[in-house]
Amino acid sequence: MAPEDQEKIVFRTPKGIYCYTMMPFGLKNAGATYQRAMTTIFNDMLHNTIECYVDHLVVKTRKREHHLSDLK
Secondary structure, rough: OOOHHHHOOOOEEEEEOOOOOOOOOOOOOOOHHHHHHHHHHOOOOOOOOOOEEEEEEEEEOOHHHHHHHHHH
16 A cells, blocks of 8 residues: 555544554455556466465465475
């Protein structure tokens, strides 16, 4: 989340005033923003060794001995 947007999602409780330091999934478009970020970051690996859905990343490997290198 951009630092200048933190003040836009401030909330008050009996214990004080708080703001998020990262985007919570309850906000509008948070899921789409996360999916777009993961697509950008893992562009060359998606559907090959990584699957991304909602808030899960799955690293898949054909052979057991290659799994650690795929995780790196």
